[in-house]
Amino acid sequence: MYKKQPPELNFTSGRRFVPSSTSGMMRLNSKHYNKALAFTIKERQLLGIHGLLPPLVRTVEEQVRIYYTQLLTLKEDLAKYLFLLNLSEYNEVLFYKLLEAYTEKCLPYVYTPTVGLACQRYSYIHEFPRGLYITFKDKGHVCNVLQNWPQSDVRVIVVTDGGRILGLGDLGANGMGIPVGKITLYTAFGKVRPHQCLPICLDVGCNTDSVREEPYYMGLKRKRPPIDEYDEFIDEFMQAVVKRFGQNCLIQFEDFANNDAFRFLEKYRHQYCMFNDDIQGTAAVGLAGIISALKCIGTDLKSQRILFQGAGEAAIGLARLLIIAFRKAGVKQDEAVKCIFLRDSQGLVVTERSLDTLNGNKLIFAKEMPPIFKLEDCIREIKPTILVGASAQPGSFTKEALRLMTSYNAVPIIFALSNPTAKSECTAFEAYTHSKGKCLFASGSPFPPLEFEGRTHYTSQANNAYIFPGVGLGVTACCIRHIPPEIFLIAARTLADLCTPEDLLQGRLYPPLNKLSCCAFEIAISVVTYAHIKNLSTVLPRPTNVRAFLKHQIYDAKYEPVVPPWLNPNVNQKEKVRNNCIDCIDCQ
Ligand SMILES: NC(=O)c1ccc[n+]([C@@H]2O[C@H](COP(=O)([O-])OP(=O)(O)OC[C@H]3O[C@@H](n4cnc5c(N)ncnc54)[C@H](O)[C@@H]3O)[C@@H](O)[C@H]2O)c1
Ligand SMILES: O=C(O)C[C@H](O)C(=O)O
Ligand SMILES: [Mg+2]
Secondary structure, eight states: OOOOOOSSEEOTTOOEEOOOHHHHHHHHHOTTTOOGGGSOHHHHHHHTOTTSSOSOOOOHHHHHHHHHHHHHHOOSHHHHHHHHHHHHHHOHHHHHHHHHHTHHHHHHHHSTTHHHHHHHTHHHHOOSOOSEEEEGGGTTOHHHHHHTSSOSOOOEEEEEOSSSOTTSOOOGGGGGHHHHHHHHHHHHTSOOOGGGEEEEEEEOOOOOHHHHTSTTOOSOSSOOOOHHHHHHHHHHHHHHHHHHHOTTOEEEEOSOOHHHHHHHHHHHTTTSSEEEIIIIIHHHHHHHHHHHHHHHHTOOGGGOOEEEEOOSHHHHHHHHHHHHHHHHTTOOHHHHHHTEEEEETTEEOBTTSOGGGOOHHHHTTOBSSOOOOSHHHHHHHHOOSEEEEOSOOTTOSOHHHHHHHHHHOSSOEEEEOOSSGGGOSSOHHHHHHHTTTOOEEEESSOOOOEEETTEEEOOEEOOGGGTHHHHHHHHHHTTOSSOOTHHHHHHHHHHHHTSOHHHHHTTOSSOOGGGHHHHHHHHHHHHHHHHHHTTOOOOSSOOSOHHHHHHHHSOOOOOOOOOOGGGOTTSOHHHHHHTTTOOOTTTO
């Protein structure tokens, strides 16, 4: 309850305070400061916005429930995406609170799979400056464009060139939806502060004619440049990031096309603080799922044969990390390689194939076997214990393929990693039906739990969202300059350890999605601890309590009370006098 608005408010200091509706309006219009109906009456009076809001004061919890109820009334996925995007632009704290409270329900709309649909329509939905577009035309001036970003303390960049957006191909500048989505997760779960995160789209053109020629396409209407010119541009970008944000700024490469992704990872991983999420983040989430699945079955990695459908970024990334995991389990590299089979669009990766279909990444996994084309024939020949799909070929885990996996294994392990849902190698329904409910199944995009023969199956979402927020938090917290591959092994093990016996009993290979923040935090702790042991951390002195050290750094989405400047200990006395105590945001 409140009293009549006084003409002026007197505080204990006795200083006369003139409410300023300008700064109050600034707060109402600023996503960083807006509390909407959660401004108390006193705050509204202080800010000169009393009367601009209905008289009711709501708690943030009430606001969250109301927004969630509104979200549920929307029918279309894209409408839900836009609703949440608008909320994030209107009231940042409320947006992150909503994600925290209803993670499992909201995640599919701010991230995969809806983000794929959003990218396909991005020309129609782009409204706010959510990140930076740096185009090929900016070559020679990339640093100037970075200067235009209003925040200087950027610690995490997610960058794409739109070359391979999920399994949807080259979407050019429309790919911006992906770094925007990933950055949302960085703050929501990695708890990296919003102003320290920056999504970037490098628009160098688009080779998909239908996208480029679409009348409303917002990107450069040109094809991608030749590789040498392109590489010069990326070199300039990397240098400009360091110049603008320092060498501790983490650069996450996301959804680049295959060759570019591998080339840049090789080129920059020893030079910059960077990683490739599709290769390395996916590897970690894949390995964590495999570790959990083997725990469920009560067996170990040494006795596994893994067949990949797809031999690209995700598959090669996981295959390489598996080799490290095999080595740690005491299996020599050449023995480990024998347990890993790749099948790409040309069939099984075998030495007999012509060299131009086998690049260096695939070559080490090439088997001395006669060529086999069909996936089902590969399964018959290899009798894999684990089948991993990362090919963006929907339906490629056929009834026959799943039936064969079940005939060779009491509990087949089936991962359909491809995104979005429509690109999944099989659906959860197909996996459980064709394996007679026996398989352990995980998929890149979410599938709702389903009943099969009286049992509820919870599909685990094998998505790198479980990995990158924690790796990023850990890396940036202790300022690791170069990220060694072992970091992803550690992230995988930490994630697998977070899967409780109850999760495993339910067939979940990862903790439930509402534990994403906890997963990120524990992964970050492991990363920082590893960095200290290996002398990778450049933060000195080393904190004795890593948990407390990280807790201190993370973002806590909560409304700050509006404090009159003269009561705010953070505002320097002279400043207050100079500003005549006007309640400007800068003063507070
Ligand atoms: N779940 C996750 O966290 C995650 C992470 C990264 C990528 N992905 C998904 O995995 C998929 C692949 O991504 P990528 O980065 O590896 O792409 P990529 O382009 O690097 O690799 C695709 C691979 O699929 C192969 N392929 C194409 N047609 C095939 C066919 N008919 N049979 C067998 N193989 C075939 C290609 O030869 C290539 O090796 C995408 O849908 C992507 O969204 C998921
Ligand atoms: O974006 C995702 O959902 C996961 C992954 O990075 C992908 O490219 O599919
Ligand atoms: Mg990706």
